[in-house]
Amino acid sequence: MSPDSAQGRGRNAGPVAILAGSGQLPIQLVHHLERTGQDCRVLAFRGFVSAELRRRADAKVDLLDLKSIMQRLEEWQPRAVALVGAVRRPGFSALLGAYSLLRNRQEVRDVIARGDDQVLRGAVMLLEERGYKVVGAHELAPGLVVPVSMTGAHAPSPEDQQAVAVGLDLLGSLSAFDIGQAAIVAREHVLAVEGPEGTDRMLGRVSAMRQSLFGFRKHKEGGVLIKAAKRGQDLRVDMPAIGPRTVREAARAGLSGIAVGAGSTLVLDQDKTLALADRLGLFLIAVELPWMDRTDGE
Template structure:
């Protein structure tokens, strides 16, 4: 009698280290639909209540040993970092991570930009034999596609704003400044800093609607958001969602353009429907941009 073939050894689960927001659950749902096992490690004080209910374990943000021990015990096929967390103070880092980094290395980790910090986290995980996966690997359906997402598209004037914004962000990439900007024609109204996209849009609204916030925004005002050149796309991807659309409309934007394949679109159906309702276009930018010399000229000023 022929011996039955042995079943292929199953892969370990995907471990989701969950911060704030809906992204951890969206990734978990996508993995569930694909029939792939996953376990959720929630970060206490950041993970949403729904995520904490779904979580298999919870750790404090700075409990590095506890997090690594838990992840190692799960023997995951990969680890993904999803959701927002606040940047810890240097003092907290020194107190809790001394076993993993010497003081000089910690000082460098704590004082660098966001990209510097994230690279340090990735290195720490990989040093302990954990493979870090990105959302693009696990849930590509959450990424922005190329082309128009909703019913509306840009006109010639807003196309110039979009390309100017994309060129600007590409030039800022080496400086770890931000992933978004608000542009009207070739006039830059705001560039994202550590405060995030919502607050940047609030600044743009104040600047665009002077005096006293009552004026009309300039024509062709758009929000452009894309990953930095050379950014590790396994973590800290740019993201938009319904709230982004609402804030952009309040600021006076007529559209939003994002990098296709490198920007998350959370709650896509709701996001697109809201953009259509508010009269904003949503556009996924192809990876290759036009050179600056190919931009259309600024329109002649009205006399």
């Protein structure tokens, strides 16, 4: 069936289709939709989703099985599709590689060669060309988005504020290189920049680097995790997110706190995350991003 004919069947009354990867965001989004009375269907990618979501899923599919993905969406006729949760980059590359059987192969290779952000945008392009409306988790559950007013019981020191400023400058400058969404900075010293391994493993690297000879850290050594959307990032498919696990890993790495981009970052289990940061002695703040304008994410 062509995209035009699919659109003509009236998807406005259909469910929301969640194409789910790993992490807690997919299941939290499903719970939110169910609590608010919104019909949804979950298409779980095998090898990525949590056990809870795997049990809840309406269908399971291999990430590379483009035919089955499109068949399920055609059956469900969703009013919107959300790509939620993490998948390893080779998976999305292979997904678009499979799609190259249906479209210009060189164009797909060019998209893949430009980095993760372009690969994700290629996935959006694939869905939109089939007539599906792609939305972000922040559009479906705006309550998860961090307001600029969010703050915990602890406040950053002047040194921490300096580290936040350096981190934001760094992430803003690195946006063009499609490297990552996070960095760890102590004063003006950059300790780590997020790569394909993700935020938790980056924190693990810093934690390992700071261990003493016997594997124990004598005291909190300071530093800040700064996590924010990249300049020009499409928030529908790759919105930064933190949760309780991020706070625990930041504490294990000896950091003083966490700063996230206001209005463009999701905080999972927000009350629990703030309470955990308070208990572990970490500050948790939202900061405005100078590069986020009205057109970002659209």
